Amino acid sequence: MALTAALVDTDTVLSVENLSVYYDRFLALTQVYLNIPQRCVTAFIGSSGCGKSTLLRCFNRMNDLTMGCRVQGKISYRGTDLYAPRVDPVELRRQIGMVFQKPNPFPKSIYENIAYPIRINGYQGDVEELVEQSLRDAALWDEVKDKLKQNALSLSGGQQQRLCIARALAIEPDILLMDEPCSALDPISTARIEDLIKQLRTQYTIIIVTHNMQQASRISQMTAFFNSSSGEAGAGAGYLVEYGTTEQIFTDPRQDLTRDYVSGRFG
Amino acid sequence: MTQIDQVDQSTPASPSRFQANLAQRYRADQIFQTAALLSVLIALFVLIMLLGDVFITGFPRFIQDFPSFLLSYPSRRAAQAGILSPLVGTIWLLILTGLFAIPTGVGAGIFLEEFAANTRLARLIEINIGNLAAVPSIIYGLLALQVFVRWMEPITGGRSVLAGGLTLALLILPIIIVATREALRSVPNSIRQAGFAVGTTRWQVVRDHVLPIALPGILTGTILALSRAIGETAPLITIGALTFIAFLPPLSPIIEGLRSPFTALPIQTYNWISRPQPEFQNNAAAAIVMLLIVLLLMNATAIYLRNRTQKIRND
Numbered sequence: 001m002a003l004t005a006a007l008v009d010t011d012t013v014l015s016v017e018n019l020s021v022y023y024d025r026f027l028a029l030t031q032v033y034l035n036i037p038q039r040c041v042t043a044f045i046g047s048s049g050c051g052k053s054t055l056l057r058c059f060n061r062m063n064d065l066t067m068g069c070r071v072q073g074k075i076s077y078r079g080t081d082l083y084a085p086r087v088d089p090v091e092l093r094r095q096i097g098m099v100f101q102k103p104n105p106f107p108k109s110i111y112e113n114i115a116y117p118i119r120i121n122g123y124q125g126d127v128e129e130l131v132e133q134s135l136r137d138a139a140l141w142d143e144v145k146d147k148l149k150q151n152a153l154s155l156s157g158g159q160q161q162r163l164c165i166a167r168a169l170a171i172e173p174d175i176l177l178m179d180e181p182c183s184a185l186d187p188i189s190t191a192r193i194e195d196l197i198k199q200l201r202t203q204y205t206i207i208i209v210t211h212n213m214q215q216a217s218r219i220s221q222m223t224a225f226f227n228s229s230s231g232e233a234g235a236g237a238g239y240l241v242e243y244g245t246t247e248q249i250f251t252d253p254r255q256d257l258t259r260d261y262v263s264g265r266f267g
Numbered sequence: 268m269t270q271i272d273q274v275d276q277s278t279p280a281s282p283s284r285f286q287a288n289l290a291q292r293y294r295a296d297q298i299f300q301t302a303a304l305l306s307v308l309i310a311l312f313v314l315i316m317l318l319g320d321v322f323i324t325g326f327p328r329f330i331q332d333f334p335s336f337l338l339s340y341p342s343r344r345a346a347q348a349g350i351l352s353p354l355v356g357t358i359w360l361l362i363l364t365g366l367f368a369i370p371t372g373v374g375a376g377i378f379l380e381e382f383a384a385n386t387r388l389a390r391l392i393e394i395n396i397g398n399l400a401a402v403p404s405i406i407y408g409l410l411a412l413q414v415f416v417r418w419m420e421p422i423t424g425g426r427s428v429l430a431g432g433l434t435l436a437l438l439i440l441p442i443i444i445v446a447t448r449e450a451l452r453s454v455p456n457s458i459r460q461a462g463f464a465v466g467t468t469r470w471q472v473v474r475d476h477v478l479p480i481a482l483p484g485i486l487t488g489t490i491l492a493l494s495r496a497i498g499e500t501a502p503l504i505t506i507g508a509l510t511f512i513a514f515l516p517p518l519s520p521i522i523e524g525l526r527s528p529f530t531a532l533p534i535q536t537y538n539w540i541s542r543p544q545p546e547f548q549n550n551a552a553a554a555i556v557m558l559l560i561v562l563l564l565m566n567a568t569a570i571y572l573r574n575r576t577q578k579i580r581n582d
Binding site: 060062065067068090091093094097098100102104105106107116117120121164167168170171 | 384385455457458459460461462463464465466467468471475476480
């Protein structure tokens, strides 16, 4: 992992040490070591059921809410152990935001979708201003500025997903976790979200799970390739095969598995 | 060439490997559809017969003495007897039952569905609440007789409208819990995750996102449960509701009202229907008409509230 640090000349935000995750008795992810650099897009790729999303959900402790989920090992977020008792998951989730696979806006007005997290987290400034700013940041403002009072569910899927990104950005997170944010979207909406991610990566640390290798190669600077031990989806424990700069993973992989995967020979 | 050969083989001229047998399958369709329609007709027929009988017997009495039947107390003389005290008693019961059962039932449902961990104890409680909903109402009456009427007499005043309300609340509590949980379970999990991901606490997620979506379902279930409560006779007889009450529970002081004896529409009906005189039979039918009106009003309220809350949500 020292190699990783050398390749990307930035500070480490998240550092994963010997992490294993269980769902009841089932070992979902085993012995992961990983350093996530600051203000970069890091992509997690790999076939279904190899623990990419599981790892992502450890970063904002969403796995706490999953019955029977147990985390072993250590994740440090800017030097703090994420699973230390004094870390409050509610406070943590303000700093580490998340965008989900399927757009999940609240069934409220567009304005309220953004204003709600702002208010609930005790924002001291002008809420309306921050709503506008967040929508601008998510490249959605021009499309919705005349219909802020409309229900968010009246937007198209791609707009809903950008609304969810705006909602995550509104509370000024440090890290943005994205769990296959484009898998439910058409190619044009996908392209817009990718553009958006490219804009955001100068200000935010972004970790994105994707099944689309072209997407990973287009938008990320770092790539981690995961696989599961038995090779069958969901059957065995997921593990990290290789982690490096996106360029290295796609052009000069060190592992045969990685080469087969990124060249499309399986997966 | 080979492809064309294959197509030729599947034409009706040569035997196919599939035998669609459509005629027979459509016949099975027809038979099932007819059977299902017949079931509906039987149910409808029974319902119409019942309602028709009640209305033919009861409606003349109900409409002839329109206000006076509602506004007089029960009497030995059928023509002067009215349903004022049972009607008021039913309304008291309705309010008290709602006051006790709705907050506890909805609260318990929220706790079990949103807060409780999925432990063996939680599952045990879950199964037993389901069982409680199926316990015959007379059993609740027996329990209430001991607990609310005898043990808690210093508070309830014995066979009072308060004891009656508590009894019916106990009876419909499991139904409200189950309905609340069903309504909460129908809220997609993605909404909860959206809430948690922006840094909200569990209660904020429930209050701001889950409950507003589940509210129409909870309301409907609750009002249907209340409708069941006001139609109950057995537990009220068990706890000793009277059949002849010639006064109303005083509204002030309210504690006196709560502790006064009571009767209710189903009890009055039960009493009248067991008398030999046909005039009382007519009275019973007229009382049933009133009970049906109350039930219809409640169901109408349920539908109205459901539509309204859904509309608010969709705005």
